[in-house]
Amino acid sequence: MDVTQSAEMNMEPAVLRIVIERLGKWLPIGPVAVRGGKGDIEASLRTLGYEIADAGRSVATVVCSGAQDPEEIEGFLKGALESIDRVPVCIVLCGSVDQTCRVSWEKAMLSRQWRKHPLGELVAPYGELDRVTGLVMTAFEPLPDLAAHAYPLRALEEERDLHTDMMRESGRRSDAHLARYIQASRFVEDGDRVLDVACGLGYGSYQISRSTRAASVVGIDLSDYAVDYAKTNFSGTQGLAPCYSVGDAQDLSQMADGSADFAISIETLEHIPQPVQLLSELHRVLTPGGRLYASVPNDWSDESGKDPNPFHLHVYDWKALSEQFRAAGFHIEKAWLQDAGGGQKRHLAARTMLEVDPRRGPQCDGEWLLVLARKFTTDDAPRNDSLMSTVSDMLRAGGREEAMARLSSAAADSSQPLRRAASAMRLAALHAFSGDAARTQLAWSEGVVVAKPMLEEPALRRDVANLLALAYDALDHDGLSMVALLSRHPAAMALMELERFDPLLNMTDRAFNEGVTAEYEPLGLGGRQIRESLEAKRWLDQKYHEHVARIEELEAYTAQLEEARHWLDDQYHSLTEQVQRLRRAETSHGP
Known part of the structure; x- marks a missing residue:
């Protein structure tokens, strides 16, 4: 084995441990070639069972270097690339290095007909790219010969x-796009049929195929050019x-x-005339409980309220995105804010992926909104829970307190977690019918706490998602009647067997109508009209408070501008006085 002595580096034990751990996740099975590194990496890989091979037999190469500026990198690569196989390569830089040299390495490798490795996130996590110094790792794979000939870099630039x-x-920006697909891949389950809509040049579909055990990955795009490019570059790869x-x-x-279990829509909704139609179509083609991963720019509007990007037809914020998903029949399970920096918005931001509460939405700014959502289902058959039969009999006999005590006991039974979560939410429904707002909110919150960890269990995920959708909606709209709330979540209602509360549902609805109608009799309004009027009033109240909050923000901004203006005035007067003093001094001393 030829180890390039000129590339020797001192590698601290802690750094070496990180390097080997990440290489262990990234390296394919088979012999590995190592160039540089003073033998540290070579010895550590041997300890893990890797065979260290010479050029010609390796399935991947690890290259260690200390080169940072473009000239050093060019000089190093001229010799190094000639002596390695056209196999995936991981570049390891350590010592007095920081992430700023990454772009120089990327440009040098891309210009030599290599491309970023689809699993590069394994050696260079997105969230570390602006935060870690002393270690830089970046991975590449060779471009297929046919693709390099048909689509040189200059063709892509056009x-x-x-x-x-x-x-x-x-x-x-490249890092940000690749990171989204890698994040989406973490939620693809073994055997899933994956659909990537508006896949562009197909790199994301390729990432999904390389990073998951999906049964199939299909990318569709409206552009013939994009599909031809994708087929040439990614269809002939090994594996799926x-x-x-x-x-x-x-x-x-x-x-x-x-016909699909998992769908991906990256930077698509803002580009198409009818985004709601896309969401409706995805809802149709997804299996019951199927999931959708999507991203949109987060309010890239300018002072006119429009996105200056001519290819962006819509402006999204959390409210617009979540409402469209809810209207299309999706429940948002997870949400993130992503920053990359270097763009028109948050230009100086670091590369980050911040998870936010999907119920409240982001509480700070970011460049992109990312969500993982699940398709609502209405085909959940009642579970014939004997508990609900008992509770229903108690309610019919007028024993509401006994029914609540029985549900409280079931909500504390940890042996059946799904039943426990459903019982906590059944209890919330009973408290809501009783008019006890505080206990209702407490029971809904308890149900969320019990249910949320079960999202990680594939067998329960679909049912749990339906329960959480109901609970989050209840917590967000505590003024909404229980009847209206349940009508929005038929799958959860079926799962909890709340049709057994039918006497209560009818009684509550009738009591509401009768009580309010009596108050509005002089106006000649019926129950339905009253409901619609109250809903309209709530909507107007919400809009009023939103506008008041916006006015307060503008007033605060105006005050900041005024403060800045005073500061600039002071600076101007101070500089003017200094200039005048200098002129007086110059005059007094003469020529």
């Missing part, structure tokens, strides 16, 4: 406004190869109902 292969782009076809994201009529 298409850049419409299509970009982020695996052949350097820098922050993604399939690409031309298609309109807003019209998936070529796909049967329930």
